[in-house]
Amino acid sequence: MEKPYVQVGTHPIEQGHYLIPTKEVLRLMESIFKIVNNRLPGMIVYGRPRLGKTSAVKFAIENLPTQVGAPLPILIANSNSYRVPSEEKFFYDLLSDFRFPFPAKRKPAEMRRQIANLMLEKAERSKVRRIILIMDEAHRLTEFHYNWLMDIYNELDREKVSMSVISVGQEELLSRRTFFLEHKKSQIIGRFMTHEHQFCGLRTLDEIRMVLKCYDSPEISTYPKDSGWSYTRYFFPEGYERGERLEKEAKQLYNLFVEIRKEHGVSSEFEIPMEYFAFTIENALKVYGAHGDQSDWITINQWKESIRLTGYIESEIYMALAHKGVN
Structure with missing residues (x-):
């Protein structure tokens, strides 16, 4: 099936106008x-x-x-x-x-x-x-x-x-x-x-895997409508064609969030606010996908950079300071 044409900047991933049923x-x-x-x-x-x-x-x-x-x-x-x-x-x-x-x-x-x-x-x-x-x-x-x-x-x-x-x-x-x-x-x-x-953020590997699967699924995340092209497939058509899926990246992403928290001394209970997790996925797709660097798939260093760009770790540090101030 031929890849649909989507003007740069108009895809839901680029505009942030989409909902994922976590x-x-x-x-x-x-x-x-x-x-x-x-x-x-x-x-x-x-x-x-x-x-x-x-x-x-x-x-x-x-x-x-x-x-x-x-x-x-x-x-x-x-x-x-x-x-x-x-x-x-x-x-x-x-x-x-x-x-x-x-x-x-x-x-x-x-x-x-x-x-x-x-x-x-x-x-x-x-x-x-x-x-x-x-x-x-x-x-x-x-x-x-x-x-x-x-x-x-x-x-x-x-x-x-x-x-x-x-x-x-x-x-x-x-x-x-x-x-x-x-x-x-x-x-x-x-x-x-x-x-x-x-209301809680993402706390387990299974929850992360479920969210990533939604980006892969044409039943949940198709654009343009009825095209059959999921978000993952549109931004990484070559990787998708050979069997790559964001769902398979769940363990690696989970470990990266754990590692980055340890590196910055964040000891609070593990929780990723959905907005920061969504920003991570959006960064990876926008920066390294079809409308960006046109990589065929996402490397571990690109995932790390995608997390860094969200401001997640700064948020966790400030939240910890705020709670310390209250207590």
Whole structure:
């Protein structure tokens, strides 16, 4: 089969616009499905930075309707940080993130009603009377924000529409919940924080092998669509033709990450944030593949350079320093 033409810079690997169903993503999907299927009001998803939590949630919610068996309205909003939180700013940001046609500045009560009406319309149109709200960077949310979300929740509840809020953020989310517990804010915890899911990076050789296999597989990573050319095959057609696969590089990559951690004195539990691992693969494919050096396959030194370019080890060192400072 003739190799398809793809303009340099437009391949998903070069743009970073693709999703890989890792073991952790599938585990997250199970947790979210339980929340949705049981009509539970909320859950927190937390983990260290750069794990790919947001991308994982997006993958999960894109596949939720298939699991649920019905169209499911899902809205995503970013939790912006302000020195002084206000209803007006919060509701305006939500309307903007929801791509509301006329997010003109109005009184907070009017904007809240717009949000509730938008959610109500979507829920009724789907016939399941459900709405899922994903709050990204949720560790920035304060008691005020959750109280404002509770107002929306109650408005929808009066119309017999169930809203589930999935708060996605860093580990500070747990501290925020502890704070609410200490200050007896049970109404917030009961609505939005009863259930939790800790999101992790790649920790085992098998997990690394599973991710690499996705880049090889035409069923998962084909571009252009229906061409049959997986990401690995497109960037290394000669190596792929003679049987080379990224999946076969799993043990070597695992060992390289272990070695580089030892070299720099990183003694924390072994974990590779998915974003850094994906950057490693992307570097190898972009720099040494068909649109770069046009190597027929990736050498060990090229893998080392691909890891170095991600900034992974610097991140691990800074994370260790940050934890030492906290303790």
